[in-house]
Amino acid sequence: METTQYDSKTLLKYLRWVFLIAWVMQVAVWMLYQNGGATAGQLLMSVMMYVPLVVTLISGITLKGMGWKPKIKGNIGILLFSWFVPFILTFAGMALYFAFFPGHFDITGEAVFAAAGENGKAATEAFEAQGISYSEYFLINSLSASLYAPLINMFVAVGEEVGWRGYMNPVLKEKFGRSKGVIIGGIIWGIWHWPLIAFIGYEYGTEYIGFPVVGMLVFCLYTVLLGIIHDWVYEKSKCIWFPAILHGSINAAATLPIMVSKPDVGAYRLLGPFPNGIIAGLPIIVVGAVIFYFNYRKQKSV
Numbered sequence: 001m002e003t004t005q006y007d008s009k010t011l012l013k014y015l016r017w018v019f020l021i022a023w024v025m026q027v028a029v030w031m032l033y034q035n036g037g038a039t040a041g042q043l044l045m046s047v048m049m050y051v052p053l054v055v056t057l058i059s060g061i062t063l064k065g066m067g068w069k070p071k072i073k074g075n076i077g078i079l080l081f082s083w084f085v086p087f088i089l090t091f092a093g094m095a096l097y098f099a100f101f102p103g104h105f106d107i108t109g110e111a112v113f114a115a116a117g118e119n120g121k122a123a124t125e126a127f128e129a130q131g132i133s134y135s136e137y138f139l140i141n142s143l144s145a146s147l148y149a150p151l152i153n154m155f156v157a158v159g160e161e162v163g164w165r166g167y168m169n170p171v172l173k174e175k176f177g178r179s180k181g182v183i184i185g186g187i188i189w190g191i192w193h194w195p196l197i198a199f200i201g202y203e204y205g206t207e208y209i210g211f212p213v214v215g216m217l218v219f220c221l222y223t224v225l226l227g228i229i230h231d232w233v234y235e236k237s238k239c240i241w242f243p244a245i246l247h248g249s250i251n252a253a254a255t256l257p258i259m260v261s262k263p264d265v266g267a268y269r270l271l272g273p274f275p276n277g278i279i280a281g282l283p284i285i286v287v288g289a290v291i292f293y294f295n296y297r298k299q300k301s302v
Contacts, residue, residue: 018055023195030199052163066166067239078237082246087146090253093280097272104262109134111263138259145252153248161244165234179296182231186224208267222276225288232291
């Protein structure tokens with residue numbers, strides 16, 4: 001992993017295009033949602049994850065030196081951390097949320113089937129035909145989310161990681177210092193999602209007090225702490241695939257809470273059970289804060 005030299009013109013060009021392209025796409029997502037195209041909108045959000053990579057190239061930034069060659073030797077611990085810890089933290093946060101709100105826990109799959117509509121009915125019939133209970137289905141999904149989904153998701157998540165951790169964070173840390181740089185990077189990462197939060201209630205819905213501003217601020221807290229974890233993994237591994245696996249793991253694990261939650265928890269979505277909620281996100285917040293304290297609080301060279 002080579003040191004990226006700070007250049008204000010290149011950074012501003014990168015930020016201008018990464019926001020312009022992504023925000024136009026987010027408006028398109030909103031329009032699709034307004035016209036019954038939620039599935040197409042979700043697909044477009046997945047495509048949007050490649051915007052930071054594309055803009056890195058548009059801005060004339062070389063991808064060389066970001067650590068494209070997998071470095072397993074000497075990085076087994078970091079690999080296991082990246083692969084499994086997001087899953088563990090998501091489950092811990094989910095358990096914490098349901099400890100506060102046990103009435104929101106549901107193992108019948110009502111939320112999943114309600115969201116799926118007619119497809120949900122077909123899924124129910126398929127389960128019954130195969131003799132699979134919903135709890136067994138949840139276990140199967142949990143195993144897939146922890147064992148192989150992070151690897152599959154990695155190839156999508158690397159689109160963001162190249163831009164955020166591969167290019168942007170190193171130059172921000174060079175300009176502002178490691179602690180301020182990684183925090184600013186996390187805030188930028190969160191703001192990048194703001195139109196989705198405002199337009200379609202991304203992550204938290206629309207029923208909480210202070211919508212959408214409170215949701216935007218809570219999400220930025222989440223991306224700052226999660227960004228610290230990603231950045232630390234990248235620094236330790238010196239390989240862009242490791243934060244991509246971490247990103248893929250958190251995205252995979254984040255699909256599980258809805259499977260054991262009541263279909264409509266309303267304003268409580270700001271609290272959980274997803275890992276970006278205030279309560280359910282506490283494990284990630286704690287881990288990110290600990291990593292920040294011991295690895296970023298004091299300015300030191302990498």
